[in-house]
Amino acid sequence: MSLDSLNITSTHHRDTYPAISPTKTSLSQAGKAVLITGGGGGIGFEIARSFAKAGASKVIIVGRRSTVLDAAIVKLREEFKGSATTEFIARQGDIGNDDSVSSLWEFLNSQNIFVRVLVLNAAHFDPMGPDTLKMDKQELMDGFNVNVGGNFLMTVNFVNQLLRPAGQQLNLINVSSAGIHMIPATNQTPYTTTKSAFTALIGRISDEHPVEDIQIISYHPGVLYSEGATKYVDKNMFKWDEMALPADYAVWAASPEASWLHGRFLWAHWDVDELKANKDFLKRLDSEKGFLRVAVQGLKEISVDAFLNKQGHNKL
Numbered sequence: 123m124s125l126d127s128l129n130i131t132s133t134h135h136r137d138t139y140p141a142i143s144p145t146k147t148s149l150s151q152a153g154k155a156v157l158i159t160g161g162g163g164g165i166g167f168e169i170a171r172s173f174a175k176a177g178a179s180k181v182i183i184v185g186r187r188s189t190v191l192d193a194a195i196v197k198l199r200e201e202f203k204g205s206a207t208t209e210f211i212a213r214q215g216d217i218g219n220d221d222s223v224s225s226l227w228e229f230l231n232s233q234n235i236f237v238r239v240l241v242l243n244a245a246h247f248d249p250m251g252p253d254t255l256k257m258d259k260q261e262l263m264d265g266f267n268v269n270v271g272g273n274f275l276m277t278v279n280f281v282n283q284l285l286r287p288a289g290q291q292l293n294l295i296n297v298s299s300a301g302i303h304m305i306p307a308t309n310q311t312p313y314t315t316t317k318s319a320f321t322a323l324i325g326r327i328s329d330e331h332p333v334e335d336i337q338i339i340s341y342h343p344g345v346l347y348s349e350g351a352t353k354y355v356d357k358n359m360f361k362w363d364e365m366a367l368p369a370d371y372a373v374w375a376a377s378p379e380a381s382w383l384h385g386r387f388l389w390a391h392w393d394v395d396e397l398k399a400n401k402d403f404l405k406r407l408d409s410e411k412g413f414l415r416v417a418v419q420g421l422k423e424i425s426v427d428a429f430l431n432k433q434g435h436n437k438l
């Protein structure tokens with residue numbers, strides 16, 4: 123049975139709340155270096171602030187425009203100047219460019235920076251429009267190149283860091299979108315499909331890598347009036363969520379408190395304590411591998427055994 127995303131918990135948060143507060147001791151990011159793609163603006167910048175509040179030792183923000191990154195670094199250093207805990211680093215880079223991704227990780231390695239938490243937040247939104255079949259193939263593929271290929275290559279480099287101590291757990295946060303289950307996705311079919319594709323890919327990667335190796339959480343951040351949003355929608359069109367919600371949620375999702383949700387897609391709005399106390403939710407999480415994963419709506423997940431003459435084969 124499908125759940126209603128807007129009513130999964132009785133409290134539908136629009137702003138941060140104590141359970142996901144980055145100053146909570148159990149969510150501390152002390153001693154950890156955190157890399158946020160697209161951390162110079164929008165949701166990514168707010169995520170950078172939240173990780174600093176959680177005491178991360180280093181917050182590295184990556185984006186294509188150095189002016190945006192420089193301005194962000196000034197703001198972050200100003201806000202956190204009273205605490206000597208977090209070092210802020212900006213690195214110009216394009217996750218859709220393989221050389222740029224390689225040089226980013228070479229730089230980090232050369233600086234002896236081991237990234238413990240990776241937040242895949244940067245995204246390519248175009249092309250948008252009502253008729254996907256009138257779109258240019260290259261423009262369509264540019265979205266896949268950044269949102270799938272770029273995120274994939276960032277993940278590969280993250281997991282294979284030379285500085286990663288043997289057995290060291292990593293945390294990966296995929297800033298996804300409710301668009302992955304929006305049907306139809308009017309005007310944004312390519313964007314939502316790329317977001318679905320990467321959420322599917324990283325969800326399946328979580329089957330290959332247990333939570334002790336790399337804790338992976340994908341989430342819908344909300345409806346946020348970011349720089350990106352201003353390009354596509356009128357401010358009066360939506361009831362916007364507060365930036366602190368997805369920002370603090372990212373810290374919670376990168377903590378041991380979220381380990382039980384490894385590989386799943388969630389909404390930042392769902393009350394984390396209520397979720398954990400919901401027996402039906404826990405049962406489904408335990409018994410349905412496809413629960414909160416990208417798959418075919420209306421169909422239960424299928425295992426390869428069904429095709430291997432072990433169970434259910436005679437029904438195929």
Ligand SMILES: NC(=O)c1ccc[n+]([C@@H]2O[C@H](COP(=O)([O-])OP(=O)(O)OC[C@H]3O[C@@H](n4cnc5c(N)ncnc54)[C@H](OP(=O)(O)O)[C@@H]3O)[C@@H](O)[C@H]2O)c1
Pocket residue numbers: 159160161162163164165166184185186187188190215216217218242243244245246268272297298299300317342343344345346347348349350351
């Ligand atoms: N805003 C919403 O309501 C909303 C809703 C659902 C999901 N999301 C998701 O939330 C995330 C952040 O969205 P946002 O609204 O904050 O977007 P945004 O305001 O456009 O910010 C995106 C950031 O990513 C950077 N970026 C874009 N392409 C990049 C690339 N190829 N390499 C490196 N950095 C790149 C941009 O900086 P440069 O241009 O300088 O590179 C920018 O700072 C995205 O994953 C989006 O899909 C947002």
